[in-house]
Amino acid sequence: MRRRELLTTLAAGAGALAAAPGGRRANPTPLADCGCSLQIRSAKDKPPGEAAFRDVTSKLRITNMRVFGVTLDERIAQADRPYVFVKIETNEGVTGWGEATLEGKASAAMACVMDLKDLIIGCDPMQVEHLYQVMYIGSFYRGGPVLGSAISGIDQALWDIRGKVMNMPVYELLGGPVDPRGVRGYYHADVWTLEAARELRDKTKAAGVTALKFQLPDLLECVETNAKIKRAVGHMEMLREGLGPDIDFAVDFHARPTPSVASIILREIEPLHLMFAEEICPPENVRAMARAVRHSTTPIATGERLIASYGYAELIDMGVVDVLQPDIAHVGGVTALWKVSATAEASGIRMAPHACEGPIGGIASLHVDAAGPNFLAQEICGFVQADQKNRVWEDLLGFPAMRMVDGRYPLPTRPGLGVDISETALKKYPFQGTRPFVMAFHEDGAVASL
Secondary structure (H helix, E strand, O other): OOHHHHHHHHHHHHHHHHHOOOOOOOOOOOOOOOOOOOOOOOOOOOOOOHHHHHHOOOOOOEEEEEEEEEEEOOOOOOOOOOOOEEEEEEEEOOOEEEEOOOOOOHHHHHHHHHOOOOHHOOOOOHHHHHHHHHOOOOOOOOOHHHHHHHHHHHHHHHHHHHHHHHEEEHHOOOOOOOOOEEEEEHHHHHHHOOHHHHHHHHHHHHHHOEEEEEEEEOOOOOOOHHHHHHHHHHHHHHHOOOOOOEEEEEEOOOOOOOOOHHHHHHHHHHHHHOEEEOOOOOOOHHHHHHHOOOOOOOOOOEEEOOOEEEHHHHHHOOOEEEEEEOOOOOOOOHHHHHHHHHHHHHHEEOOOOOOOOHHHHHHHHHHHHHHOOOOEEOOOOOOOOOOHHHHHHHHHHHHOOOEOOOOOEOOOOOEOOOOOOOOOHHHOOOOOOOOOOEEEOOOOOOOEEE
16 A cells, blocks of 8 residues: 555545534543633633723723834944834824843844733723733743843833823932932943053043943953953053042943852952942852852842843842942833832942933933932943934934933933834844854853853
8 A cells, every 4th residue: 555545545534433423522631731821711812801800991002003113224332232113002192112122132122022912902001010011021031131122112101101190200200319419420432551541531521421431451251360351450540540539430341251250350440439430340240259259348239131120139138249230221111120229229229320322211211210218220232422323313313312421311301201213214224133142252162251
């Protein structure tokens, strides 16, 4: 018998065994189920939780969500982080904007935003916390930078809508402002000689800026040579001498050292009185970080790579850090950043949020900063002197976004986040795909912490 004839005969026999009189299948075998897909509600029931909230929701409903990839010229901005903007539209014409930019994974973040679209279409955008739970808890697989960034962009847009409907800036919805002068910030800087540090000091003071952040001069091995350790310490000593006593500065270790190397460097730089030392060890290795900081009095900061409020619990519980640095484009938006801030405040920990992507996330961060009693300083990956990137931001938003005045970012005054993106301007910077995150290598070819 030929193979095809055999398969046909077996199929016919199976059908005959399964069929009952009248053409119906007898005793169908139930599908195997791992037990993790219990249907509390049908996937077609929309919006999630509608029946329970029917009597307390507003009449506002989400009708559409769009995602925009924005690629700038490599000479203007880092190629690995094309902006990912989210726009939510409603049945009453109120719209909200948010940012889901994820370094090195723009396409994945954009796809994840659209994966979440079905969960929020038809929902009341005023129910921000409920929708956060729908996206985070309801996704089953929790956390991770892709999901965290997608939720962040959507959540920011929801808060934007909420503020516009209430005719209040988001920081007022959160109970702020704590300081009417605005939000203290710091810029990035990069100098390698004492003369350059002194020139930077003069420019910084002339601009009214009070704080800066620098990088370590080298990649570091697990067990480092005396020469590299001395170079790292000497670089920071040069910065303090050149900047003088009045400009605060932080140093980002970018998780390059191991605990032993970090301990040596921290001991040597204590007299410099840094604003903080950032990411002295990989942030996911809390116990290693605890070992490194045990005998240091320099404030320790970390947190830009952690997701959701739960990602900070161990750092807070163990008392390892003095400053937390969530990124509002990754952590889960305004909702998650506010939760981290409140938890940190109860433990005496300060907040210095990270924002090295596009302008919407930076502005969204300002709202949480302005309402937090434990706020320290806001990071923006910009410089004392405005550059072409700042001109692009002004083109997109219509005003000079994220530029300090007298060392502080002015408080937004318009309702919501206080931003509206020009879609006409967006067309000038079409998305050109994901670019891989920049990498660094040790001399032996091993991948290095950047």
